[in-house]
Amino acid sequence: GRRLAFVSRRDGNSEIYLMALPVGNVLNLTNHPAADYEPDWSPDGRRLVFVSERDGGRDLYLLDWALSEVTRLTMAGPGEVYRSPRWSPAGDRIAYSAVRGGVEQVYVLDLDIGAETQVTDWPLKGRYPAWSPDGRRLAFAGWHDDDRPGVYVAQSDGSEVEWLWEARSPIRNLTWVGDDILFGRATATGAEIVSLSVTTRQAEVVISGYGWADCPEGEGDSRPSAGAERHDREPGAKRVPAVLGANVADLSNAHLLQQFGFGWLKNYLSWAGVEPEPGEFFWEDADNVVKAGETAGMQVLMRLHDTPTWARPDGTTLTHPPDDLEAYGAFVTAVARRYRGRVAAYEIGNEPNLDFEWGGQRPDPARYVEMLRVAYSAIKAEDPEALVITGGLATTGDGGEGSMGDLEFIRAMYAAGAQGHFDALGSHPYGFGLPPFRVHPWGLSAARLAEQHRVMVEAGDGATPLWATEVGWPLASPWQMGEHDEYSVTEEEQAFYYQQLVLQAAQNWPWLEAVFIFNLDFSTVAWYDAAQPMRWYALLEGDGSPRLAFTRLRGIGTVPESALGREGVAVADR
Structure with missing residues (x-):
């Protein structure tokens, strides 16, 4: 048979x-x-x-x-x-x-x-x-x-x-x-x-x-569920939050963000990779990111990170801050000049409240603000319309060995004169296995965003928005993933939490201007093996097929405000 x-x-x-x-x-x-x-x-x-x-x-x-x-x-x-x-x-x-x-x-x-x-x-x-x-x-x-x-x-x-x-x-x-x-x-x-x-x-x-790229309509489980009803965009309907995007690894997948109604993608530009020697530039990777965004109809958030050997002290790692801010400013100027009008926003560094992101040193908010001011001036001089986002802060509660508390870092940034030198405060409010509306006693949930906003208000900067440039929940896997095992969730929970995050922003967090899902497709690229936790945050399977969260998020970026309900974004049931 x-x-x-x-x-x-x-x-x-x-x-x-x-x-x-x-x-x-x-x-x-x-x-x-x-x-x-x-x-x-x-x-x-x-x-x-x-x-x-x-x-x-x-x-x-x-x-x-x-x-x-x-x-x-x-x-x-x-x-x-x-x-x-x-x-x-x-x-x-x-x-x-x-x-x-x-x-x-x-x-x-x-x-x-x-x-x-x-x-x-x-x-x-x-x-x-x-x-x-x-x-x-x-x-x-x-x-x-x-x-x-x-x-x-x-x-x-x-x-x-x-x-x-x-x-x-x-x-x-x-x-x-x-x-x-x-x-x-x-x-x-x-x-x-x-x-x-x-x-x-x-x-x-x-x-x-309205199905997946390999099957005709009606096959598989790729049709939108009752948990994510599709809405055609109404005249004047706005995205809530205003900026929705995802971290993308394989640039050929950028077009998939259209199915969510997203308008942005996030990718990464390594100073060490672009300028390995002073004045010697290799732009191919960054050019590919910008071109992929344009081809897919996406605006680009580009993270600037890594310090080349020649711009940091001997014996230090890529994540060590530059010891020559003039060289750093020249690099940022070159980037902003090359991509004027093509990169919509820049994120300055990554999780600067972690020791790891300071080359193993204790985080230094004042030094970070010096870098931020240099980057802000360089970008605005070359491309005044481009937005400058602070490096997304790791959610660390009160901090400890290996980290500074995220609220403490924000306060120290303002004390060092950061206000007026960024367009949005970046944050990485990972969910730690909890729903985005659940407040954790140690501040370890996506709800930490509200506390970060309160610190901004206390500093007299409440009108400046927050951008969640990475946020996600890892799926449970058959592999040992260290601390990520403790915070892993089911596919149903992951999908529901993303929906609830958009709802929370729409109803209660008007100051949260941007949400970038981490991640779309880190499961599909060659540089992460099966046990790498980043693969289990992805919305796609290793073969590129959709996980449940992908299906549930379809069309969420074009949901009009009139469709928002108390239980979720166009959600009837959990």
């Missing part, structure tokens, strides 16, 4: 299930605490290739389902990822993509001899390979340093690479059927399935709906 392999999180973890058709009996094939996904059947129906995180990385595995035997095919090293496996029509080869050295390429593994062939080569990169019906060619989603994204076709040995069709938005999960290549494409409100003719190179949308 026929069998269907599919991925589900019905038991709270990403597993691969087998359904017998047409009976519908379901069997958990992988049944492992770690995430398993991206299954593909061998042509003879005996084996399944899939991606698993069971050994800490993201590797390819083979499952003989009749014998229940699992074989590991790849050994991902640090910063490496294997994904998107696809069987050849003859069943003797597997195509896949792999990230190595920060570059994603398409490969083919010959199972008979164990030899690997690289299909794509830098500057072309690729993902989501799909075999032609005759097994001679591969189609894949490709992108190029010369900015040529779209569908590519090549011989399976890597020869005769051809750019078949230009994609104007990211595409995923290609399938080659006859003369047509099918793929998913996200839109501002949902997704499309597109069919591209190999012969005519003409593309047409065959399915469009």
Whole structure:
């Protein structure tokens, strides 16, 4: 009989299930605490290739389902990822993509001899390979340093690479059927399935709906739930808070923020990376961030951090503050000049009330204010419309070993003359496992924002807004995540808390001007392994599919004030 392999999180973890058709009996094939996904059947129906995180990385595995035997095919090293496996029509080869050295390429593994062939080569990169019906060619989603994204076709040995069709938005999960290549494409409100003719190179949308980028409307669990009713934007309807965004790792995912109604993304600019030697600039990474924001229709919040070796004392770390503020000012000036009118806001440093962010020293609010004043003057001189946000403070209560209390740090900033040298106070009010409206006796919850605002009022600066430039709740995971284990939540709780945070800001915190979710997609990038806590804050799974919070947050940035209820943002039930 026929069998269907599919991925589900019905038991709270990403597993691969087998359904017998047409009976519908379901069997958990992988049944492992770690995430398993991206299954593909061998042509003879005996084996399944899939991606698993069971050994800490993201590797390819083979499952003989009749014998229940699992074989590991790849050994991902640090910063490496294997994904998107696809069987050849003859069943003797597997195509896949792999990230190595920060570059994603398409490969083919010959199972008979164990030899690997690289299909794509830098500057072309690729993902989501799909075999032609005759097994001679591969189609894949490709992108190029010369900015040529779209569908590519090549011989399976890597020869005769051809750019078949230009994609104007990211595409995923290609399938080659006859003369047509099918793929998913996200839109501002949902997704499309597109069919591209190999012969005519003409593309047409065959399915469009309010769903995920791989499935037609009505499939999976990607439709909006009763907990997040979608509202089309009314004339004059405002976002509440005024600025909604997310921290984004993979810039190709920035377009997904449109589905929330968000207008901002946050990313990071390392001074040490941009200017490793005085006057020697490397702008490529920062340029890519700005371009990604523009392509996705997002405004950019750029965090400036890290100090190059030449600008700090010998033997210190990246997070040590610069000892030459003139050099620091020159760097900030160069950044603001280059991105005038293209970067909407700058965050000056990161969690400056932590010892770690001071190179292991005790935090120095007065010194931080000196840096802030230099940065503010430099940015406003080059780009007066750009906003300057203070480095988001870690929520630390009264502080202790390794940190200064966040309220103490704010008071010390004002005492050192910070007022008038920033447009918003940055904060990182992580939830510590609690709802955003719950006040913790030690100040360890998102409700700490209200206490931070009170300190600003006491300083005579109550009209200046707060920006939550990072806020999130980690999901429980099968891995040991240290202190994050204590504060982990369920998917239902995570989704509900984000909704409640927006509601709290709308109804009770008018001074909270910005909320940036941490994070959209740190689960999908190669530089975080399976046990890294940052992956478990993400709204996306490791394979890029949506977690529950993603689904519940759809359209939340365009909810008009008239739709706000007492129990949540357009929320009927928890």
